[in-house]
Amino acid sequence: MINEKARIIKSERLADQVFSTVFDSRIAEPAYPGQFVMVGTKSDSRLLRRPISICEADREKGTIRLVYRAVGYGTKELSEAKSGDSFDILGPIGTGFPLDAAQDKKQIILAGGGIGAPPLLQLARALRRTGIGKDSITAVLGYRSMKSGLFLNEEFSAEVNVILSTDDGSVGTRGTVVDALKERDLKPDIIYACGPLPMLKAVKDFAADSFIPAFISLEERMACGMGVCLGCMVKTAGRDSHSHVNNARICTEGPVFNAEEVVL
Amino acid sequence: MNPENINTTVNIAGVSFKNPVMNASGTFGSGMEYYEFVDLNRLGAVVTKGVAPEPWEGNPVPRITETPSGMLNAIGLQNPGIDVFTERDLGFLSEFNTNVIVNVCGHSEDEYLQVVERLSDDDRVNMLEINVSCPNVKKGGIAFGTDPKELQKITAAVKRKSLKPIIMKLSPNVTSIADMAKAAEAGGADAVSLINTLTGMKIDIYKRSFSLANKTGGLSGPAIRPVAVRMVYEASHAVGIPVIGMGGITSAEDAIEFIMAGASAVAVGMYNFHDPSAMIKIIDGIGDFLSENHIADINEIIGCVK
Ligand SMILES: Cc1cc2nc3c(=O)[nH]c(=O)nc-3n(C[C@H](O)[C@H](O)[C@H](O)COP(=O)(O)OP(=O)(O)OC[C@H]3O[C@@H](n4cnc5c(N)ncnc54)[C@H](O)[C@@H]3O)c2cc1C
Ligand SMILES: Cc1cc2nc3c(=O)[nH]c(=O)nc-3n(C[C@H](O)[C@H](O)[C@H](O)COP(=O)(O)O)c2cc1C
Ligand code: FES
Numbered sequence: 199m200i201n202e203k204a205r206i207i208k209s210e211r212l213a214d215q216v217f218s219t220v221f222d223s224r225i226a227e228p229a230y231p232g233q234f235v236m237v238g239t240k241s242d243s244r245l246l247r248r249p250i251s252i253c254e255a256d257r258e259k260g261t262i263r264l265v266y267r268a269v270g271y272g273t274k275e276l277s278e279a280k281s282g283d284s285f286d287i288l289g290p291i292g293t294g295f296p297l298d299a300a301q302d303k304k305q306i307i308l309a310g311g312g313i314g315a316p317p318l319l320q321l322a323r324a325l326r327r328t329g330i331g332k333d334s335i336t337a338v339l340g341y342r343s344m345k346s347g348l349f350l351n352e353e354f355s356a357e358v359n360v361i362l363s364t365d366d367g368s369v370g371t372r373g374t375v376v377d378a379l380k381e382r383d384l385k386p387d388i389i390y391a392c393g394p395l396p397m398l399k400a401v402k403d404f405a406a407d408s409f410i411p412a413f414i415s416l417e418e419r420m421a422c423g424m425g426v427c428l429g430c431m432v433k434t435a436g437r438d439s440h441s442h443v444n445n446a447r448i449c450t451e452g453p454v455f456n457a458e459e460v461v462l
Numbered sequence: 463m464n465p466e467n468i469n470t471t472v473n474i475a476g477v478s479f480k481n482p483v484m485n486a487s488g489t490f491g492s493g494m495e496y497y498e499f500v501d502l503n504r505l506g507a508v509v510t511k512g513v514a515p516e517p518w519e520g521n522p523v524p525r526i527t528e529t530p531s532g533m534l535n536a537i538g539l540q541n542p543g544i545d546v547f548t549e550r551d552l553g554f555l556s557e558f559n560t561n562v563i564v565n566v567c568g569h570s571e572d573e574y575l576q577v578v579e580r581l582s583d584d585d586r587v588n589m590l591e592i593n594v595s596c597p598n599v600k601k602g603g604i605a606f607g608t609d610p611k612e613l614q615k616i617t618a619a620v621k622r623k624s625l626k627p628i629i630m631k632l633s634p635n636v637t638s639i640a641d642m643a644k645a646a647e648a649g650g651a652d653a654v655s656l657i658n659t660l661t662g663m664k665i666d667i668y669k670r671s672f673s674l675a676n677k678t679g680g681l682s683g684p685a686i687r688p689v690a691v692r693m694v695y696e697a698s699h700a701v702g703i704p705v706i707g708m709g710g711i712t713s714a715e716d717a718i719e720f721i722m723a724g725a726s727a728v729a730v731g732m733y734n735f736h737d738p739s740a741m742i743k744i745i746d747g748i749g750d751f752l753s754e755n756h757i758a759d760i761n762e763i764i765g766c767v768k
């Protein structure tokens with residue numbers, strides 16, 4: 199794990215309240231799709247770091263990219279920062295999306311609800327690099343509306359097939375990514391998902407009903423990101439490896455879990 | 463002054479600490495997770511997360527929320543129980559040249575005593591810290607820590623079972639910390655540590671609900687530091703046994719404030735989350751402070767502010 203002051207080299211707005219920040223960072227080297235970083239604030243009174251997924255890690259350039267919605271103090275501060283500003287970054291943290299689970303699968307679905315899409319972009323690239331063809335992978339991306347703006351969809355299109363949904367139906371299917379999945383009658387062999395909890399529950403149920411594996415990325419309030427505070431728990435179906443009480447740490451055993459193994 | 467000639471060793475209940483800095487229980491696991499940032503051999507001690515006779519599930523989530531210069535937590539003492547702990551955590555810690563202080567929790571006197579008995583003759587453990595002050599468990603915990611009579615009674619019961627020196631960890635959620643420190647001393651405690659977290663609450667006004675599933679949580683971080691310094695001062699004046707001070711320590715300067723108020727050693731809690739290398743910086747910073755101010759022995763400044 200690396201703890202460093204990382205310098206911003208690019209910062210841009212992608213959609214309403216959605217921003218992209220690229221850092222010069224040594225974390226690019228060890229980063230694996232689905233892992234995240236803990237970003238510090240500059241405020242002396244906001245002491246907890248903010249967990250944000252790694253959207254892209256470029257080993258050659260030594261950069262990582264975060265794509266996030268500005269919702270509160272930390273994400274707003276980051277969104278207003280300019281090239282040259284530095285932030286404390288700790289990472290890469292957690293397990294990622296297992297790439298080998300997708301080998302030999304014909305219909306691989308990446309389901310990204312809203313601000314859940316970013317970590318799936320790095321996953322899409324990594325899957326392609328393992329030799330899986332574009333035709334075997336479909337990203338189903340859910341947005342609020344055309345008006346609030348789409349983001350990352352073009353970058354996904356360069357790697358995989360893309361299907362869209364919006365809450366108001368202004369583009370693609372009206373509804374969630376699971377609605378879009380059902381409407382197209384796609385027959386997934388495996389699903390990788392990140393997004394709001396109701397969507398992840400729907401993905402978990404869909405996967406169970408279709409007898410296919412699903413790997414979902416979960417969120418919870420985090421204090422340490424190191425596995426020690428025991429703040430970020432999710433209920434598990436079996437005994438967890440740390441406390442042996444059916445409570446896994448999202449920051450350490452997750453954030454990506456086999457949907458079967460967690461109780462949502 | 464040459465840093466090599468400075469003494470940073472402190473003695474608490476016959477146990478020698480190479481320096482007065484340790485982590486606060488529950489903010490550092492058993493040190494395993496921090497190996498890339500903190501060489502455990504450099505710490506005065508590692509203080510483990512509270513351990514009970516059986517595994518505890520802890521509270522529902524959310525368990526954590528940020529507050530001004532601090533945080534509220536309601537973990538509820540999730541822990542794997544003493545069997546896994548002695549095998550895994552103590553096995554790991556026995557590899558390092560540092561003191562091991564095991565933090566003990568329970569729902570009843572009997573549960574505390576079960577853990578104490580198990581560890582009493584384990585030579586991988588140097589001291590036991592009895593957490594009678596956790597605000598996040600309904601039974602036990604804080605009940606023993608807010609009534610001086612109960613505190614004295616459980617301290618005496620623990621002392622009868624333990625060959626190890628006993629540190630009683632005191633709650634700040636009391637009217638008189640001096641009375642609580644005296645009760646621990648009267649029960650036979652070898653040292654007291656303070657402060658545990660202050661009970662707090664945060665409300666999410668948009669959801670019209672509590673920010674923590676447990677409704678209340680324990681406040682820690684720099685927000686509580688002035689309260690903690692005052693309580694360390696009062697406790698150290700009330701008793702003859704050593705005091706371990708904590709509450710919002712972020713720097714060597716903060717640590718020295720506690721030491722001057724009367725703490726023989728200090729613990730760093732939530733700030734480990736902010737800066738994983740914090741304890742190493744604090745240890746180095748204390749050395750620099752002593753050297754720059756021509757203080758040959760850290761013991762000279764313990765309680766120097768009367
Ligand atoms: C593993 C993981 C990966 C994430 N990846 C992304 C991402 O790629 N893009 C993105 O936009 N968001 C992501 N989030 C959510 C992101 O962490 C929160 O939006 C962010 O912490 C809000 O911080 P703030 O200072 O802006 O808000 P504030 O409301 O000021 O934050 C106050 C406190 O609450 C915590 N908090 C608030 N909302 C959340 C939340 N949803 N999840 C966890 N903690 C929260 C903050 O970390 C902070 O400690 C991720 C969360 C997790 C757990
Ligand atoms: C996440 C968290 C978990 C804690 N767990 C324990 C515990 O298991 N036992 C205990 O005695 N104190 C526990 N504490 C209290 C700390 O050890 C310490 O007394 C308190 O946080 C004040 O120090 P700080 O302000 O430096 O964090 C915990 C604190 C936090 C923040
Ligand atoms: S955030 Fe502390 S254990 Fe996961």
